Amino acid sequence: MNAFKDQIFCPNCNVQIKEGIFGSNNLVKAIDILIINEFLEKKTDGYCKKCGPELRQQAFSGLQEEKILLVVEVSKLAEAIVVLSIENPINWEYSCLGLVSGQSISQKGAFSEIVNSGISFFSGTNENRHKMIKASEERALAQMRKKCIDMGGNAILGAKIDIQALNGDKGQVFVSATGSAVSVKNFDICDKLRFEVLQALETKYRRLNYLITLLGSISAESQN
Ligand SMILES: [Zn+2]
Secondary structure (H helix, E strand, O other), X not given: OOOOOOOEEOXXXXXXXXOOOOXXXXXXXHHHHHHHHHHHOOOOOOXXXXXXXXXXXXXXXXXXXXXXXXXXXXXXXXXXXXXXXXXXOOOOOEEEEEEEEEEEEOOOOHHHHHHHHHHHOOOOOHHHHHHHHHHHHHHHHHHHHHHHHHOOOOEEEEEEEEEEEOOHHXXXXXXXXXXXXXXXXXXXXXXXXXXXXXXXHHHHHHHHHHHHHHHHHHHHHHHO
């Protein structure tokens, strides 16, 4: 008879898995096994209460960090999603996916500064106000680009940007942008550099969404 026949050991650290009055050791939850394996790029079947918790902590912070870096990287790469006001660029072969839009509100006072500044629009401190409006415009465009990627698109055509003053002269500025998301089929021929950036964007965006889902399911579980 083999005395070890019915004994189970941790697939990672080989410590015995047991339930007993002199101490017990179980495997950690499936979601924890998943994130440890994801972080360590392993396919271990399980981790126990002895080796698991510390690894889980490392994996959680490691993946969080990766997620934060990816958000920055993806935002930068997404600028390769060109936004054009024209409807039909020459040499482009594309299919239309649908309407995308973005909205943004500037900080207080941006519009009044610009109206009152008159001719000195671009000089001195008003340049900062101009930058503030530009920033609102960029936020609206960023939203459109994100929606475009989600629809499987890689460019936006027929774009219109509308800037309105809210609450009269002293209020804020509301920027709204709309356009048509399209999927350009021949970037690999007509714009090779953009094509390569768009490929990197696609890979990183997929990874980011995976991490958001994975880490989101962990936080949801820890709240229960
Ligand atoms: Zn273990």
